[in-house]
Amino acid sequence: MSATTVQFYCLIAPLMAVVLIATLGRVVPKLYETINASVAIVTFLLVLSVYNSMGEAPVARLVLFEPFAGVAIALQAEPLGMLFALMASFLWIVTSIYSYGYMRGHGETNLARFNIFFAIAISSAMGVALAANGFTLFLFYEALTLSTFPLVTHAGTEKAKRAGRIYLFLLLGTSVGFLLFALIWTWKLTGTLDFQAGGVFDSDIGTTTLNALLILYVFGIGKAALMPFHRWLPTAMVAPTPVSALLHAVAVVKAGVFAILKVCVYIFGIDLLGELEIHRYLAYVAAFTIFATAIIALRKDNLKARLAYSTIGQLSYIVLGALVANAAGVVGGGMHMLMHGFGKITLFFGAGAILVAAHKTEISQMRGIGRRMPITMSAFFIGCVAIIGAPPTGGMWSKWNLLLGTVHSSDWLLVAALIVGSLLSAAYLLPIAVRAFYLPDDGGSTKIKEAPVTILIAMMISAGGCVVLFFAPDFAFDLMQMLVH
Amino acid sequence: MLSFHLSALQVVIPLLAAPLCAIFRGPRISWLIALAVGLACAVNSLAILNQVNTSGEIIYALGGWAAPWGIEYRIDSANAFILLIISFIYLVGIFYARDSIKAEVPEHSRCWLYTAWILCFSGLSGITVSGDVFNVFVFLEVSSLSTYILISFGKDRRCLTAALRYLIMGTIAATFYLIGIGFLYALTGTLNMADLAERLPGLASQNTVAVAFGFVVLGLAIKMALFPLHAWLPNAYAYAPNAVTAFLAGTATKAAVYVFMRLAFAIFPDDFFSDLTSTHVIVLAAGIISAILTSAIAIFQDDLKRLFAWSSIGQIGYIAVGLGLASSAGVAASFLHLFNHALMKTAIFMAIGGLFITTGSTTIAALENAGRRMPWTMAAILIGGFSLIGVPFTTGFISKWYLVSAALEQNHWWLAGLILIGSLVTAAYVWKIVEIAYFRKNPDTQIVRQEAPLSLLIPTWVLVTANIYFGIDAQFTGSTATLAATAITGITP
Numbered sequence: 010m011s012a013t014t015v016q017f018y019c020l021i022a023p024l025m026a027v028v029l030i031a032t033l034g035r036v037v038p039k040l041y042e043t044i045n046a047s048v049a050i051v052t053f054l055l056v057l058s059v060y061n062s063m064g065e066a067p068v069a070r071l072v073l074f075e076p077f078a079g080v081a082i083a084l085q086a087e088p089l090g091m092l093f094a095l096m097a098s099f100l101w102i103v104t105s106i107y108s109y110g111y112m113r114g115h116g117e118t119n120l121a122r123f124n125i126f127f128a129i130a131i132s133s134a135m136g137v138a139l140a141a142n143g144f145t146l147f148l149f150y151e152a153l154t155l156s157t158f159p160l161v162t163h164a165g166t167e168k169a170k171r172a173g174r175i176y177l178f179l180l181l182g183t184s185v186g187f188l189l190f191a192l193i194w195t196w197k198l199t200g201t202l203d204f205q206a207g208g209v210f211d212s213d214i215g216t217t218t219l220n221a222l223l224i225l226y227v228f229g230i231g232k233a234a235l236m237p238f239h240r241w242l243p244t245a246m247v248a249p250t251p252v253s254a255l256l257h258a259v260a261v262v263k264a265g266v267f268a269i270l271k272v273c274v275y276i277f278g279i280d281l282l283g284e285l286e287i288h289r290y291l292a293y294v295a296a297f298t299i300f301a302t303a304i305i306a307l308r309k310d311n312l313k314a315r316l317a318y319s320t321i322g323q324l325s326y327i328v329l330g331a332l333v334a335n336a337a338g339v340v341g342g343g344m345h346m347l348m349h350g351f352g353k354i355t356l357f358f359g360a361g362a363i364l365v366a367a368h369k370t371e372i373s374q375m376r377g378i379g380r381r382m383p384i385t386m387s388a389f390f391i392g393c394v395a396i397i398g399a400p401p402t403g404g405m406w407s408k409w410n411l412l413l414g415t416v417h418s419s420d421w422l423l424v425a426a427l428i429v430g431s432l433l434s435a436a437y438l439l440p441i442a443v444r445a446f447y448l449p450d451d452g453g454s455t456k457i458k459e460a461p462v463t464i465l466i467a468m469m470i471s472a473g474g475c476v477v478l479f480f481a482p483d484f485a486f487d488l489m490q491m492l493v494h
Numbered sequence: 495m496l497s498f499h500l501s502a503l504q505v506v507i508p509l510l511a512a513p514l515c516a517i518f519r520g521p522r523i524s525w526l527i528a529l530a531v532g533l534a535c536a537v538n539s540l541a542i543l544n545q546v547n548t549s550g551e552i553i554y555a556l557g558g559w560a561a562p563w564g565i566e567y568r569i570d571s572a573n574a575f576i577l578l579i580i581s582f583i584y585l586v587g588i589f590y591a592r593d594s595i596k597a598e599v600p601e602h603s604r605c606w607l608y609t610a611w612i613l614c615f616s617g618l619s620g621i622t623v624s625g626d627v628f629n630v631f632v633f634l635e636v637s638s639l640s641t642y643i644l645i646s647f648g649k650d651r652r653c654l655t656a657a658l659r660y661l662i663m664g665t666i667a668a669t670f671y672l673i674g675i676g677f678l679y680a681l682t683g684t685l686n687m688a689d690l691a692e693r694l695p696g697l698a699s700q701n702t703v704a705v706a707f708g709f710v711v712l713g714l715a716i717k718m719a720l721f722p723l724h725a726w727l728p729n730a731y732a733y734a735p736n737a738v739t740a741f742l743a744g745t746a747t748k749a750a751v752y753v754f755m756r757l758a759f760a761i762f763p764d765d766f767f768s769d770l771t772s773t774h775v776i777v778l779a780a781g782i783i784s785a786i787l788t789s790a791i792a793i794f795q796d797d798l799k800r801l802f803a804w805s806s807i808g809q810i811g812y813i814a815v816g817l818g819l820a821s822s823a824g825v826a827a828s829f830l831h832l833f834n835h836a837l838m839k840t841a842i843f844m845a846i847g848g849l850f851i852t853t854g855s856t857t858i859a860a861l862e863n864a865g866r867r868m869p870w871t872m873a874a875i876l877i878g879g880f881s882l883i884g885v886p887f888t889t890g891f892i893s894k895w896y897l898v899s900a901a902l903e904q905n906h907w908w909l910a911g912l913i914l915i916g917s918l919v920t921a922a923y924v925w926k927i928v929e930i931a932y933f934r935k936n937p938d939t940q941i942v943r944q945e946a947p948l949s950l951l952i953p954t955w956v957l958v959t960a961n962i963y964f965g966i967d968a969q970f971t972g973s974t975a976t977l978a979a980t981a982i983t984g985i986t987p
Binding site for chain 1: 880883884885886887892894895896898899902903907910911914915917918921925929933965966967968969972973
């Protein structure tokens, strides 16, 4: 099997879970998570095999369909997409282990529907990661929105419905109104939507047009949650925790920033991007988003809401990295995609564990919870450190490169935003852990009452990942070096 | 030898079959006749398209009388494509009709319904193949009169006023069209399209030509339900029998759009529609206003059939936008959307018919829990709705892509923006349906799985599958639409 065809199997493998759940799962409902976990492992191994073959030679383009002349649905693995695919498929395995304990521990219903749409969402995320051109990226981007909608509204309550409406309106609205527009415009200007090293635009296209296009792209990719199109993410937290963890900390939101990185590197090219005046102002928007969301996060008492605003801010770090338009920024952005993924999924796992074991959602109720749930809260603490970007977690390397990127751009406002943002993230994350370990419990027992064991295993893997990435970030760094050279 | 007569057969077969239904009178035999007509004509239309695309335009003198005296049928890539749409929608529609009609129309009048239906099909085919403007008028009347009859078979008595309203509007439209071609005949002495196209350029500066053009355009605009001349359509669609609505939604307005294209781009002098009279601006404006406004009206409808009838007017708006761009790419986008819209809207109305059979109602309230009670029917409406919005992997997306590209080709970025805003308005009414069907829970009623009969589901899903297939692989539709546009505008995009 050549790596070219394996790319296609990376998309198909998650869909196997759909088939298995609809057939086998119907007979034995207990098998859902086992099916998910085994399919996730297969998917990860497939992605890994593509990654391994990439070291030898670039992977060839695989054209699936050509809907109309010149525009194809095609796949092609490249370093950035590989990093995204590796992360998403690996964390899917962890999430399915987590789901064993969570979905049943929390008494969720309609598990078949839930697992089917979950698998479709992963397949779409793989499509986004491996897309060879803007058209394919757009198709899978929309598929990802639509397949996650039933997951957001899973509870079926009025609140969930409202969240679903905002979710669809903002994500479909920005992607159809701006992104599709920008893609068709690009296609009309250049005759291609292929991702090419160094960008697709000829030198004779006016800067006004290019500035307009960049604005359309950056705001059109609503999944990156740049202000003012960020509202969908906090409301989507009404979904069950595995969704918030894998999709709204990893697959969906990372698909957004991934798309922005792709556009900056392969549609515009870093050099051209640097020449466009507008990139600086868009970077300011990202910087503002980092600052504003951190302030909002400080004031949120609901744990998932605080984490959601933190996610928006951290996504803007990556957008900022892409928009400073230099190699270090892009390297930092790509690496932060990975590091933040591991860190934030740990935090969401923690939030879900507390909900299942202690039935608590508000931070003010979590005094002394660290003594009752030591493993959960230790992992949670490591996740916090990873988000802040301190050693010994991988978050340090990505923040370091991002900082380098802003320093290279010699825009001190951006440097300041990055540093202040990190300090603020310490301010809104660390008190949760401190409160959990050091403050006395208000009554109640201090007996150890941990979350189900599968939840703990999942948390240990993801928190362990944060630490491992501190000592072994090379593979991600090498991939990013391949990208910028 | 038979292949020579293909174009005539398309009209003659249904025209001969219609009286057979009236003679036999049995509901079952009538349906079989109608089905046989559908099969024959569907195959025939494929053969015609194939012949046109391989060996060029078909010119057929009816009864062996050569053109200036006799009636001429002329088929190129443009009308062959329209013919294909009409024939296949008719075939699927008839297949669907058997059980759907059984539930709505009393046994003794079913044969008359099929008679009218076959006649309507014959009229629509005639409009499409004819190369003679007066002959187009004749077939326009054949199809219109039979459509009035078809609508009045509805179960709700209000179908009668709907039919009457359509009759009045339709007659005004036909009269305008007739006045227009009357002027043309007085001026040029011919009714043959090819001859008109030759003689009109020399007379383009005369006011009579402009007046004739105005009458013809206005008449056709009513027939194609172009905003603000759309008033007849919502009630007509809402009260006609479900199977009839499904058929009309896919075909009726399409034939008028085709004649409009033919007149505006092929018969009248080249720049008459665009530069000389600036009619294209009016059509463009009417189209884009319609696309957004009528979609917004659709949001507030309580009846599904009426909702999607308003949505049809909006979709015709998009087709008009393509025409109004007056470019080869724009016309190609319109052709493509004619085909794609026929697929999605017919499937939606068929699914609504399935809903009617099981619940006895087509109101939005009847959709409660439909996502669980009838998952296949609901999924068909959902996919059709996605296609209307223009979601990827459906034909609607391909249509939007072509239309927005055509708009950007002329640097109408504002128009491209408005087209995409129209998509969002569409999303609003589709979403209203989804929320009720999938999320509104009524704890009192127990959910019993109660799917529409297979005889209704199969034709519906044939169209839904086609909708998805042509949304992924649009090579055939895209290239055929482009060929059609080239044939009609004479310019290769």
